[in-house]
Amino acid sequence: MIRRLSDRVAQGQTIPVLVVVGALVALWYGFAVYLNAPWQLDLYAKAKADWTAADLVRDTLNQERPVLPAAHQVFAEIWATTVDRPVTSKRSLVYHGWITLSATLLGFAIGTGLGVVLAVLILHNRAVDRSLMPWVVASQTIPILAIAPMIIVVLNAIGLSGLLPMALIWAYLRFFRVVVGLVMGLRRPEVQLLDLMHTYNASAWQTFWKLRWPSAVPYLFTSMKVAVAISLVGAIVGELPTGAVAGLGARLLAGSYYGQTIQIWSALFAAAALAAVLVMLVGIGNRLVLRRMGMTP
Incomplete structure (x- = not known):
């Protein structure tokens, strides 16, 4: 398998795939910030809190119930419900x-x-x-x-x-x-x-x-x-x-x-x-x- 992967890299077949995957992940995070921002801005307004663009990005990507969850939230949930829970659990x-x-x-x-x-x-x-x-x-x-x-x-x-x-x-x-x-x-x-x-x-x-x-x-x-x-x-x-x-x-x-x-x-x-x-x-x-x-x- 390792040899086959190295052959694919040498033939230039892996890098284009990684570029596409990277672009999709970047779009995913961009849309997550865009779709979750209205709710987060509303929270800032209700709390009358000062915020920066960095705060907005961080908070929109870590909401408990986002409109569009970020990739790291999804994979953290997958890890928690497959590895951290027994397979007999109804939450697994x-x-x-x-x-x-x-x-x-x-x-x-x-x-x-x-x-x-x-x-x-x-x-x-x-x-x-x-x-x-x-x-x-x-x-x-x-x-x-x-x-x-x-x-x-x-x-x-x-x-x-x-x-x-x-x-x-x-x-x-x-x-x-x-x-x-x-x-x-x-x-x-x-x-x-x-x-x-x-x-x-x-x-x-x-x-x-x-x-x-x-x-x-x-x-x-x-x-x-x-x-x-x-x-x-x-x-x-x-x-x-x-x-x-x-x-x-x-x-x-x-x-x-x-x-x-x-x-x-x-x-x-x-x-x-x-x-x-x-x-x-x-x-x-x-x-x-x-x-x-x-x-x-």
Whole structure:
């Protein structure tokens, strides 16, 4: 890893990224001062206190409930809620992140399995293709904010509660990307290759396993990268209208109720980091599988 980082620095690929990050952080602090200044000036006026520009900058960047928290406040909150608190505490980001991650992974598995099954059916049955594919596309036009409470209420009525109803919501967001990507990959082999398999008297299963599936694997992993991030976003969004008491969505909701903007931003950064890790893990799995199949060196 150190050698790869040094190679990137030598090739001039790291410095531009650091410049962009530095510019974003500077803009962040600038907007934090600008947006928090009216409240701070009002406090100065009420207290009839003398102040300088340095005082204004310092105080706006250290408000207890700022309009826009500064970067150091957000990262201090992340440190306090991950390192300084036990993971079993309901104020720990690790605890809430695990709740959201559990539902995301279960929904990811259900959605991927359902997507693979539907893609195979669509490939091998023209009637299923013509009848099912339009419904698959139409299903994604229903907003998750509208359907999530309905799913929770219906499943609770039949005795299903806890993690499974939430996971089914994430699977609903997940399977569409898998179906579309996998169908595209399964239909990718050229006609000449399919005729060659037919010439060798290969069965439909052999053609699928030896030709269609290897060509579809890169498409599958690409759709999985997109879907795993969307599943996490859906998990967080789905927690909001369902009144969840645990999870990153619940953390966001509690922060908005009590005006804790620092808590909101820390939960957002935790969600972004979690999504980045999930996408990275899918990418690593993609490279390992393709290398195992001999498709990459």
